[in-house]
Amino acid sequence: MPDIAQLAYTDRFVRDLPGDPRRDNTLRQVLRACYSQVEPTRVARPELLALVPEVCDLLGLDTAPTTELVEVLAGNRTVPGMTPYAACYGGHQFGTWAGQLGDGRAITLGEVVQAGTTWELQLKGAGPTPYSRRADGRAVLRSSLRELVCSEAMFHLGVPTTRALSLVLTGEPVERDLLYDGHPKLEPGAVVCRVAPSFLRFGSYEIHTSRDDKATLERLVRFTLERFYPHHARDGALDIPAFFDEVMRKTAWMVSEWMRVGFVHGVMNTDNMSILGLTIDYGPYGWLESFDLDWTPNITDASGRRYRFGAQPQVAQWNLAQLARALAPLVDDLDPLRRSLDAYATEFSSHYRHTMLRKLGLAGRGELATLDEDLLTALGAIMVDTEVDFPLWFRLLAQPAPTLDALAEAFYADPSRVQAAAIERWLADYAHRCRLEDLPDAERRARMDAVNPLYVPRNYLVQEVIEATERGDRAELPALLDVLRRPYTAQPGRERYARKRPEWARTKPGCSMLSCSS
Ligand code: AMP
Ligand code: MG
Secondary structure, three states: OOOHHHOOEEOHHHHHOOEOOOOOOOOOOOOOOOEEEOOOOOOOOOEEEEEOHHHHHHHOOOOOOOHHHHHHHHOOOOOOOOOOEEEOOEEEEOOEEEEEOOOOOEEEEEEEEEOOEEEEEEEEOOOOOOOOOOOOOOEEHHHHHHHHHHHHHHHHHOOOEOEEEEEEEEEEEEEEOOOOOOOOEEEEEEEEEEEEOOOOEHHHHHHHHHOOOHHHHHHHHHHHHHHHOHHHOHHHOOOHHHHHHHHHHHHHHHHHHHHHHOEEOOOOOHHHEEOOOOEOOOOOOEEOOEOOOOOOOEHHHOOOOOOOHHHHHHHHHHHHHHHHHHHHHHOOOOHHHHHHHHHHHHHHHHHHHHHHHHHOOOOOOHHHHHHHHHHHHHHHHHHHHOOEEHHHHHHHHOOOOOOOHHHHHHEOOOOOHHHHHHHHHHHHHHHHHHHHOOOOHHHHHHHHHOOOOOOOOOHHHHHHHHHHHHOOOOOHHHHHHHHOOOOOOOOOOOHHHHOOOOHHHOOOEOOOEEOOOO
16 A cells, blocks of 8 residues: 555645745735645654544555654655645634634645545644734644544544544644633644545635635636536536535535534534535534533633534524625626525425434324424423433434333433423324334334434543543543444443443533633
8 A cells, every 4th residue: 555655646726726925934914815835843753643544545545654654644744746735714703704714723735636536635733824823823632632533433423524534642732721711731732634625614715705806716616616516617617506505505414414413513613614515623512412402512602602502503504694695706696696595494404304303213204294393393392301311312212112211321310200291292102103104113223223323422531532642541542433433333342432421521621611722
């Protein structure tokens, strides 16, 4: 198998798009450009903590790490064919236009062509760029490990996502104020290598429109369509409304998949929304424990709760509206963009409804639509009212003829008499509904277990792995990654990974609340 120097590199982004003429990493506004060429900054003592074999395979890279590979993944060297750059983009953060953001600590090393697909290799935490604003361009171990674990977990769960190739400790400390309370600490620094066909975001387009730079916008949109949506760029003619419609549909699907597995992104700013409908920028994300539509893992979001679990579908639509505004200068008629934006609600709800029925093992038949609606509404009310663990609830419900007792393990607090009665009524309705579909228990269970994960990177589990890794324990991270490879299959001996949140983790930082300070 080829090593890192032998992969098939290309440089489409740098070659085809306008770039910043300057090559230094001084902070600046970068105009009329989609990127700045900039080199990663060297680190002291790289130590490879993880190399993901599935992602090596995507790239056609040998899974046995060489010293040279570790140096490349740490940002200490590049190999011929690589053309490192940081992308220029803007974004709406928490609903407000924030101007130029850009890759402040991400540097794309280059693009690799393998089996007909092109993959960007991007280091996160590789040092300052022109877009680093007031920060250091570095990342800490905890946030880097969280990004690696979650992107791979999402992939194995079947949720559209960017991937992660590697995690390297830099051997250099990084100063962070975890809770923004004036107590900065030195933490181990790390670099993740992320992999995706593209890291273009809604904000990549917004920045040019915000500057009235139609020429650069046009080039970037042409690039995007020709590379990633070629069916909307036939014979050189760009069908921007059709492109927008497809991005809308991909985004609706992605968010409905988040809701299926209980993922809360935590910082759905428009600079964190992929143009390919992939989950990107794993920061202060979290996994739903008890079913709480109002939960947000991000402490920066604790007061407004803009990015709470239940708001994700609407936020995605708001973000799509910003993308539509960014594309508007390139279309003569805004109506098709408006129609797609309006169609989002129907698109999302039909995915979501179907997804929730699948979580119950039901196929959903036209003539049973009203019954299904009532069943789902009543289930939602029960889950909101009682404190049940979201993943465990659906796994336990898959048992043959489930009773209240069979669900006991899913409760964080014992249900009251009234709650218990409501659940029992619902279980009877559910059993009746299954009979109408002639659904045998074994078939129901197989369907449910295929969409309801048993193993997700629970907030407290990942925090335990972070702490173990910080202590020098090198076994916990690969063990967790391995469990998450088969999230739907019970793995004997690994029951502890499926347990609901222990009491100590209820309010612990890193478990229940996360910081952007990464
Ligand atoms: P995020 O919240 O991670 O999406 O980041 C928002 C913006 O802040 C992006 O432009 C990032 O590149 C930038 N940023 C975040 N952390 C750092 C850092 N440690 N150094 C430089 N830029 C950063
Ligand atoms: Mg970001």
